[in-house]
Amino acid sequence: MKIIGINSSPRGKESRTRRLVEAVLEGAGGEGAETEFIDLCDLRIEYCTACGTCYISGECIHDDDFAWIFEKMLEADGIVLGSPVYLYGVTAQLKTLLDRMADAVHCQMFEGKYGCAVSTAGGAGEDEVVAYMNRMLNLLGAVAIGGVGVAIGADIEALVPAGANAERLGHDLASAIRERRSYPEQEGRVAELREHFRNLVTWNRDLWRHEYDYWVEKGRIERE
Numbered sequence: 101m102k103i104i105g106i107n108s109s110p111r112g113k114e115s116r117t118r119r120l121v122e123a124v125l126e127g128a129g130g131e132g133a134e135t136e137f138i139d140l141c142d143l144r145i146e147y148c149t150a151c152g153t154c155y156i157s158g159e160c161i162h163d164d165d166f167a168w169i170f171e172k173m174l175e176a177d178g179i180v181l182g183s184p185v186y187l188y189g190v191t192a193q194l195k196t197l198l199d200r201m202a203d204a205v206h207c208q209m210f211e212g213k214y215g216c217a218v219s220t221a222g223g224a225g226e227d228e229v230v231a232y233m234n235r236m237l238n239l240l241g242a243v244a245i246g247g248v249g250v251a252i253g254a255d256i257e258a259l260v261p262a263g264a265n266a267e268r269l270g271h272d273l274a275s276a277i278r279e280r281r282s283y284p285e286q287e288g289r290v291a292e293l294r295e296h297f298r299n300l301v302t303w304n305r306d307l308w309r310h311e312y313d314y315w316v317e318k319g320r321i322e323r324e
């Protein structure tokens with residue numbers, strides 16, 4: 101079982117969010133998972149230009165570190181997303197990565213994967229940011245098993261109980277993967293999204309050839 105944790109704070113080892121991502125990985129490691137921490141800000145990832153080349157060919161026009169991290173995500177059974185709250189959203193670095201994944205969304209490439217999210221805030225917004233990251237996991241076809249968000253304020257000690265919760269989340273993530281745990285309510289939402297993208301790719305089949313071929317090869321639709 102492979103689980104990767106991606107932190108998107110630009111503060112490197114000083115990042116408080118990093119501590120939560122690492123705590124999740126520690127918990128998962130305790131359940132026997134092979135874990136890897138990735139600092140997104142060590143990578144060079146260009147903006148999506150909306151050219152649509154990936155829909156057509158599966159290739160991106162950019163030659164940067166996206167292919168490397170995307171391969172890591174594809175290989176993983178579990179994905180932990182981490183972001184500090186930046187103006188009630190995720191960091192630009194994480195958003196830039198997610199924007200590059202529209203092809204993966206259309207193809208529902210994360211079907212069968214599990215994930216979770218962690219966030220820290222100065223004062224507020226951590227729950228919205230955790231919910232956003234988990235929603236993105238759903239959009240990619242994965243099941244999100246939970247999250248930990250903490251508003252730290254003036255009390256850095258708030259990270260201690262949050263870290264303990266994050267470690268428990270890591271245990272839970274690994275257990276969910278091992279058991280292929282079912283989340284009926286979320287699976288309904290994921291199934292609705294899959295149906296939406298199945299229709300979208302079918303309507304665009306003459307242009308989005310790579311995506312149509314992907315769905316056909318996965319046996320999810322019959323070639324028309």
Ligand SMILES: Cc1cc2nc3c(=O)[nH]c(=O)nc-3n(C[C@H](O)[C@H](O)[C@H](O)COP(=O)(O)O)c2cc1C
Pocket residue numbers: 109110111114115116117118183184185186187188189220221222223224225252
């Ligand atoms: C550009 C920027 C925007 C921020 N926006 C918010 C915000 O909207 N709400 C908030 O509570 N904290 C905000 N913060 C504070 C961070 O969320 C907080 O310090 C967080 O714990 C930093 O995490 P890190 O140590 O992992 O980088 C912001 C910080 C920066 C640099």
